[in-house]
Structure formats: C-alpha cells, structure tokens
Amino acid sequence: xxxxxxxxQTVGPFFQIGLSTTIGSHVVGEGMPGAVRISGQVLDGAGExxxxxxxxxxxxxxxxxxxxxxxxxFAIITSKPARTVAGDAPHLDVSVFARGLLTRLVTRLYFxxxxxxxxxxxxxxxxxxxxxxTLVAVSDDGGLRFDIxxxxxxxxxxxxx
Amino acid sequence: MSISxxxxxxxxxxxDYQSSRLRAPKQxxxxxxxxxxxxxxPLLAGETVGALDNDLxxxxxxxxxxxxxxxxxRVLDEDGDPVSGALIEVWQANAAGRYxxxxxxxxxxxxPNFSGAGRxxxxxxxxxxxxxxxxxAYPWRNHPNAWRPAHVHFSVFSPAFAQRLVTQxxxxxxxxxxxxxxxxxxxxxxxxxxLVARWSLELTEPEWSLGFAWDIVVAGREATPLDDDAxx
Numbered sequence: 001x002x003x004x005x006x007x008x009q010t011v012g013p014f015f016q017i018g019l020s021t022t023i024g025s026h027v028v029g030e031g032m033p034g035a036v037r038i039s040g041q042v043l044d045g046a047g048e049x050x051x052x053x054x055x056x057x058x059x060x061x062x063x064x065x066x067x068x069x070x071x072x073x074f075a076i077i078t079s080k081p082a083r084t085v086a087g088d089a090p091h092l093d094v095s096v097f098a099r100g101l102l103t104r105l106v107t108r109l110y111f112x113x114x115x116x117x118x119x120x121x122x123x124x125x126x127x128x129x130x131x132x133x134t135l136v137a138v139s140d141d142g143g144l145r146f147d148i149x150x151x152x153x154x155x156x157x158x159x160x161x
Numbered sequence: 162m163s164i165s166x167x168x169x170x171x172x173x174x175x176x177d178y179q180s181s182r183l184r185a186p187k188q189x190x191x192x193x194x195x196x197x198x199x200x201x202x203p204l205l206a207g208e209t210v211g212a213l214d215n216d217l218x219x220x221x222x223x224x225x226x227x228x229x230x231x232x233x234x235r236v237l238d239e240d241g242d243p244v245s246g247a248l249i250e251v252w253q254a255n256a257a258g259r260y261x262x263x264x265x266x267x268x269x270x271x272x273p274n275f276s277g278a279g280r281x282x283x284x285x286x287x288x289x290x291x292x293x294x295x296x297x298a299y300p301w302r303n304h305p306n307a308w309r310p311a312h313v314h315f316s317v318f319s320p321a322f323a324q325r326l327v328t329q330x331x332x333x334x335x336x337x338x339x340x341x342x343x344x345x346x347x348x349x350x351x352x353x354x355x356l357v358a359r360w361s362l363e364l365t366e367p368e369w370s371l372g373f374a375w376d377i378v379v380a381g382r383e384a385t386p387l388d389d390d391a392x393x
Contacts, residue, residue, distance in 0.1 A: 002239045003378045005169035006355050007347040009329040010178075011314070014262040018252025018278045018314060022209045045183040052264075058322045093322050100180030102171040102346050104327065122194060150184045160190040161323060161380075
C-alpha cells in the first residue's frame with residue numbers, strides 16, 4: 001500500500017529567514033567554462049513584480065535557488081545540463097514558490113541556442129508557438145533572460161508534477 | 162504519481178486565500194510524459210549542516226521565551242522507504258507570534274534570543290529532530306480578524322526533483338483551524354490532518370520539554386534513463 005503524501009502549503013512571505021546557504025544562486029562558479037547567468041523577473045496577473053518568490057533550478061549537475069528582490073528579480077549562475085533524459089532537449093527543471101502559491105509551480109527552462117533539439121523535444125512539440133516561447137530563455141547581455149508570468153496573456157506554461 | 166499528487170496537494174486556485182488571486186495560474190497544468198522528469202541532483206554535502214543547527218533554543222547567549230518543544234519524525238517516500246540525506250529547513254514565528262523578518266509588521270515583541278530558523282539532514286532511517294519553542298498564532302489581513310494557527314514551516318530538499326516539498330506543520334487541537342484558508346485549502350480524506358503533529362509522550366522529556374511526532378511523506382523516486390546511459 002502506498003502512503004498518502006504530505007500536502008504542500010505555501011512558503012509564505014517570510015521564508016528568507018529559513019533559507020540556509022547550502023543551496024544558493026551559484027550551481028557553478030561564475031568564471032567556470034560554460035557558466036551562464038540566468039536572470040529574470042517574476043510577475044503576477046496584474047503585471048506587478050512578485051517580491052517574495054523563491055526560484056529553484058534543478059539539473060543533474062546540481063540545484064540552485066534564489067529569492068526574488070523587491071522588484072521581483074532573481075539570478076542563478078549555472079551551466080547547460082550535459083545530460084538529459086533520452087529524447088529531451090537540454091533544459092532546467094524550475095520550481096516557483098511564493099506567498100499566494102499553496103503548491104509549488106513546476107516549469108522548464110530551455111536554451112535558445114538549441115533550436116534543432118528544441119524542435120525535436122516532445123514536451124515543446126506539444127505546445128503552441130506562443131506557449132513554447134514562455135519556456136525558451138532569450139539571450140540577454142551575455143546571459144539568459146527567463147521571465148516567469150504567473151498569470152495573464154503571457155502566462156508561463158506550468159506542468160503537473 | 163500525478164493523480165495522487167493532485168489529490169494530496171491544495172489547488173493554487175483557492176480564492177479564499179486572497180494572495181492566490183493574482184498569483185495562481187489560470188491555465189490548466191500540462192502533464193509531462195510519464196517517463197520524464199525524475200532526475201536526481203547530487204547529494205547534499207553533510208558538512209554544511211552544523212551539529213547544533215537543529216536546536217533553535219541554543220543560537221544565542223540565553224534561551225528564547227516560550228514552551229520548549231521537540232519535533233521529530235521521519236521523511237518517507239510513498240512506498241514507505243526512508244529518504245536519507247534530505248535537507249530539512251524550518252522557520253517559524255517566536256512565542257509571541259512574530260517572525261524575525263524585516264517585513265513582519267505584527268506589533269508583538271521580537272525575542273533577542275530567537276531567530277526562528279534551523280536545519281538538519283535526515284539520517285539513514287529518514288529521521289530528523291528539531292528542538293525549538295512553540296510558535297505563537299498571529300493575525301494577518303486575509304479576511305476580517307484572520308489569525309494563522311500556530312505552525313512551523315518545513316522545507317524538504319532531497320536529491321530527487323519530484324520529492325521537493327515545502328509545507329507547514331500544525332499543532333493538535335488548534336482552535337484556529339476552522340477559519341484558516343491555507344490549512345483548509347487541503348481537502349479530501351482528512352488530508353489536512355496529515356499536516357498536524359501528534360503529541361508524543363515518548364518525545365516528551367520529563368521536567369524539560371513537550372514532544373511532537375510528525376512524519377513527512379514525499380513522492381517516490383523513479384529511475385529515468387539518461388542520454389549517456391544509452392548505447393552508442
């Protein structure tokens with residue numbers, strides 16, 4: 001018999017006092033070969049920044065996380081994953097926590113320089129072009145930009161986990 | 162796993178919880194193909210957690226005010242197997258119901274001897290243990306005269322992405338459950354009760370502190386082949 005899961009609850013507005021530095025914004029060192037800075041803004045349904053969100057990235061090489069600042073901005077230094085599930089384009093698994101979210105949101109960040117592998121990716125193939133565009137980061141000032149829209153016309157595609 | 166996951170977790174679209182209204186996505190969640198998505202990241206390094214990081218009563222020169230408590234239990238997956246080496250981080254209000262956070266405006270006193278945060282790694286049996294003080298209830302502005310039941314925030318970070326969980330642990334018999342939209346967003350087959358710890362005589366230390374037992378169940382781990390495991 002399977003045990004019933006412990007339900008999720010919101011991370012709330014004060015999670016920053018509980019975050020240790022064990023997992024931080026650097027999955028790899030900033031100067032490492034292949035290091036890429038991923039930055040973005042978390043926005044709500046009114047287009048306002050979300051200043052109390054927690055963004056986490058997950059990949060075989062390790063996990064990163066960053067709380068948003070007063071303007072909803074986050075930044076994580078990582079690298080493109082070297083390994084992927086067979087058939088998938090390289091991507092980061094991304095979790096979004098925030099006050100107002102009772103359960104984490106799960107999305108994916110794909111890389112803009114992987115056009116061919118992205119075109120062959122079964123998850124991206126199942127989406128409309130507009131939806132796909134919410135999951136592919138854009139090149140920005142030497143790094144990548146990945147904004148997360150929780151609601152609205154540009155709502156990010158989120159996955160059932 | 163998806164079906165049981167949906168059944169266990171509260172929907173983000175829970176309008177009684179005011180903060181959800183502009184933040185919960187409006188589009189339905191997409192389903193990832195079953196073979197995808199269960200990657201594991203490297204184990205967390207044990208040496209980054211100090212031996213006393215799980216005792217919130219010993220982080221300052223003197224003891225914090227409040228009822229001393231122990232909270233202990235195991236982290237298990239759905240199959241009942243222990244999840245060892247998981248990082249558990251906790252944070253909470255002090256005994257007066259105030260967080261040591263710059264944004265907490267509740268006019269209750271801060272306690273100079275209480276920061277309200279701790280962490281530990283689960284042992285080989287998935288076990289964890291925290292020593293702290295019982296947090297106070299506090300008001301918030303969700304609805305007129307709204308009060309959060311006393312709770313401790315728990316974050317569970319294991320090597321498997323699917324197992325990631327952030328939740329809150331509550332105390333048995335709290336009279337504030339009935340009016341709390343966060344607790345009540347969990348519905349179905351008494352799932353909310355799985356967020357409520359059990360008072361434990363075994364964990365209660367004579368002449369010293371009360372004990373509460375609380376086990377945490379996270380999703381199971383499913384092995385997924387990676388590209389470089391494939392032939393050729």
